[in-house]
Amino acid sequence: MAAPIDFYFDFSSPYGYIGSELVDALAARTGRGVTWRPVLLGPIFKHVGTGVLVDIPLKGDYSKRDFARMARYHKIAFTLPVKFPVGTQAATRAFYVLADSDPALAQRFAKSVFRAYYTEGIDISDPATVVGLAAQAGANGEQVAAAIADPAVKERVKSEVDAAIAKGVFGSPLFIVDGEMFWGVDRMPQLEEWIRTGGW
Amino acid sequence: MAAPIDFYFDFSSPYGYIGSELVDALAARTGRGVTWRPVLLGPIFKHVGTGVLVDIPLKGDYSKRDFARMARYHKIAFTLPVKFPVGTQAATRAFYVLADSDPALAQRFAKSVFRAYYTEGIDISDPATVVGLAAQAGANGEQVAAAIADPAVKERVKSEVDAAIAKGVFGSPLFIVDGEMFWGVDRMPQLEEWIRTGGW
Numbered sequence A, B: 001m002a003a004p005i006d007f008y009f010d011f012s013s014p015y016g017y018i019g020s021e022l023v024d025a026l027a028a029r030t031g032r033g034v035t036w037r038p039v040l041l042g043p044i045f046k047h048v049g050t051g052v053l054v055d056i057p058l059k060g061d062y063s064k065r066d067f068a069r070m071a072r073y074h075k076i077a078f079t080l081p082v083k084f085p086v087g088t089q090a091a092t093r094a095f096y097v098l099a100d101s102d103p104a105l106a107q108r109f110a111k112s113v114f115r116a117y118y119t120e121g122i123d124i125s126d127p128a129t130v131v132g133l134a135a136q137a138g139a140n141g142e143q144v145a146a147a148i149a150d151p152a153v154k155e156r157v158k159s160e161v162d163a164a165i166a167k168g169v170f171g172s173p174l175f176i177v178d179g180e181m182f183w184g185v186d187r188m189p190q191l192e193e194w195i196r197t198g199g200w
Helices: A014-030 A041-048 A059-073 A089-101 A103-120 A127-136 A141-148 A151-166 A185-197 B014-030 B041-048 B059-073 B089-101 B103-120 B127-136 B141-148 B151-166 B185-197
Strands: A005-009 A034-038 A174-177 A180-183 B005-009 B034-038 B174-177 B180-183
Touching: A005 A014, A014 A034, A014 A059, A014 A103, A014 A185, A034 A089, A034 A103, A034 A151, A041 A151, A059 B180, A059 B185, A089 A103, A089 A127, A089 A141, A089 A151, A103 A127, A127 A141, A174 A185, A180 A185, A180 B059, A185 B059, A185 B185, B005 B014, B014 B034, B014 B059, B014 B103, B014 B185, B034 B089, B034 B103, B034 B151, B041 B151, B089 B103, B089 B127, B089 B141, B089 B151, B103 B127, B127 B141, B174 B185, B180 B185
Parallel strands: A005 A034, B005 B034
Antiparallel strands: A005 A174, A174 A180, B005 B174, B174 B180
């Protein structure tokens, strides 16, 4: 079976959210699986030397308009939260612990985190909120709470982020399939075409 | 008649080049004119606080791959010049002087500048090269040479760049139509859909 698509994103990334709402259908159309790989844009942007998009003069204002326009274009519910961006350590730690035992549950959880933040404005940086979303997705809340506070899980996330940087990951969403990298929701049509055709 | 599309670009921008090869067909399909508005990304990036794309860690390497992949995707000839990026003051000054008297000639000239740089690797920062391309497009070479060296034309370009920044222009290509801004070759499908539908 052909290799899955690696899907890198940060839970606080608007385009990452939009990508998360589109990637399953793309995977179904192309017959590929998807490996969800949440990362932390903080250390990645530090490595790359870029700042937070919405804080950049001119580009920041455009981006806020583009987030919403892109979401509407794809008929995806979206409201930029008042508190934006937020830290996503708790959600990311919870994700990897869940993914180790049940990737499908972890993906349900990931979608619920994105939707809570981008459709209801819920503060997903709050560990208790993350635990609640994990429990709703079917996880054991107490185990997730313990994992979020576990230094070993913190290290696990650091390793995942370091590994992503080593692969060249610099943004969200970013997809890698068959060794080829595609950055951005706007490159998803090319990602799909690449899988269909084997590249150009 | 509906307002034309403002097309902002820098002659040294790979995506600007690709946009320049696609914009006429988009305009024809949507029944709009196009006002070509070359700018200088140097002062714009200084204002915005961003650096040269290809120099950014990780993102730079990806971008170089993406330039070429995007060009092939659209079946546009493209080779990243060895000398990249280059200053585009001479070409931009020549453009505006030509556009004042003959916009069609100025557009032919602009396309020839982009193609010289991105398909033949010709150094378009050289004023003599710019004069030669203008002459080939049908302009009076001596007048263009004088214009490139004219402090008033330098000021004219500065005014155009300042006006672009005042409108929020922060990258290349960037399109404004009916007050709505679209940045990037990858937003051209949305630009077209926006014109067709009146927005969403």
